Amino acid sequence: MSQILTVENLYKHFPIAGSAKVVQAINNVSFSIHPGETLGLVGESGSGKTTVGRIIVGLIEASAGNIRFDPQRREGSRQGSTTGKIQLVFQEPNESLDPRMKIGTTIAEPLQALKVELSERLRRIREAIGLVRLDPALLDAYPTELSAGQQQRVGIARAMITHPELVVLDEPTSALDPTARAEIIDLLKRIQAERNTAYLFISHDLSTVRFISHRVAVMYLGMIVEQGDAETLFNRPHHPYSSGLLSSVLLPHPDLAMESSVSLKGEIPSPINLPQGCFLASRCPFVINRCRATMPPAESVGPGHLVHCYRHEEVAGATPASATFASFAAEAERILARPREQPARFIPSRTEVHHYVRTA
Numbered sequence: 001m002s003q004i005l006t007v008e009n010l011y012k013h014f015p016i017a018g019s020a021k022v023v024q025a026i027n028n029v030s031f032s033i034h035p036g037e038t039l040g041l042v043g044e045s046g047s048g049k050t051t052v053g054r055i056i057v058g059l060i061e062a063s064a065g066n067i068r069f070d071p072q073r074r075e076g077s078r079q080g081s082t083t084g085k086i087q088l089v090f091q092e093p094n095e096s097l098d099p100r101m102k103i104g105t106t107i108a109e110p111l112q113a114l115k116v117e118l119s120e121r122l123r124r125i126r127e128a129i130g131l132v133r134l135d136p137a138l139l140d141a142y143p144t145e146l147s148a149g150q151q152q153r154v155g156i157a158r159a160m161i162t163h164p165e166l167v168v169l170d171e172p173t174s175a176l177d178p179t180a181r182a183e184i185i186d187l188l189k190r191i192q193a194e195r196n197t198a199y200l201f202i203s204h205d206l207s208t209v210r211f212i213s214h215r216v217a218v219m220y221l222g223m224i225v226e227q228g229d230a231e232t233l234f235n236r237p238h239h240p241y242s243s244g245l246l247s248s249v250l251l252p253h254p255d256l257a258m259e260s261s262v263s264l265k266g267e268i269p270s271p272i273n274l275p276q277g278c279f280l281a282s283r284c285p286f287v288i289n290r291c292r293a294t295m296p297p298a299e300s301v302g303p304g305h306l307v308h309c310y311r312h313e314e315v316a317g318a319t320p321a322s323a324t325f326a327s328f329a330a331e332a333e334r335i336l337a338r339p340r341e342q343p344a345r346f347i348p349s350r351t352e353v354h355h356y357v358r359t360a
Contacts, residue, residue: 228305
């Protein structure tokens with residue numbers, strides 16, 4: 001299967017005012033995404049996840065590296081031919097919606113850049129609000145009149161109205177309550193199944209990432225230290241940081257816990273003065289002199305499974321193979337699949353939609 005997005009050797013450095021030093025936010029990041037696939041990008045706050053997403057959609061420029069999209073090549077700048085094909089759903093739905101703009105106008109806004117005719121715009125709005133199961137009566141409302149879950153549905157509708165091939169989801173459920181979170185994840189999976197849309201799912205919520213992702217990439221200090229199939233990586237991580245990150249998760253079930261003997265201690269190095277060797281060397285219980293001297297290269301430990309660690313075999317051996325997250329995902333799937341009243345797909349009339357967007 002061809003790749004819809006390929007990121008190669010991506011770097012992003014932010015200058016510091018009054019200093020020659022820079023914040024090394026992204027360091028040699030490489031990954032790819034296939035059509036209809038979800039790549040989960042995980043890591044602690046400040047690891048560079050959101051910066052990667054913003055570079056991909058063209059909100060900020062990369063310092064170095066290549067981005068290929070279906071299959072056109074672009075370096076740092078967004079080409080007109082990709083407009084509408086890559087979309088972004090923001091973390092805070094309330095902050096991403098203009099409080100002075102009605103919902104109908106907000107959803108239709110991306111179509112202006114595509115110079116879509118009014119008749120087609122009306123059809124797309126009907127399609128988008130039906131896709132996210134949003135009550136058409138809300139098209140005349142303002143963002144402050146909606147719940148957080150409804151606001152995020154608006155954000156998703158706004159992203160999907162251009163029929164994108166790739167959507168970057170930046171912490172799309174972190175501001176939601178558990179019920180709304182489950183509904184949004186269920187919605188995203190259904191949309192992907194219907195449209196074969198690819199997702200880059202950025203989150204620190206590992207249980208959600210395991211539930212929605214096909215593959216996972218783990219970031220630490222702007223670098224992907226491990227990436228591979230979601231089930232394989234969650235069951236037996238090969239990098240000390242991945243193992244420590246997974247073991248810190250508290251799943252909402254008393255019988256589910258991730259067993260690991262890997263404990264990370266100490267301070268995280270500054271992204272202004274990164275270590276010469278492995279960035280985790282000062283905190284890693286498996287560290288050897290070689291780790292402090294040189295950065296471990298990417299090594300394949302299985303089909304599509306890459307890890308930057310000289311002692312990945314010992315790390316994998318120290319973490320018992322576990323199906324904890326798979327069990328949690330199965331339980332979540334069972335709960336979401338319970339028979340319940342499903343709202344009908346809302347398809348307002350052309351006249352109704354035209355009333356809300358005639359000034360868009």
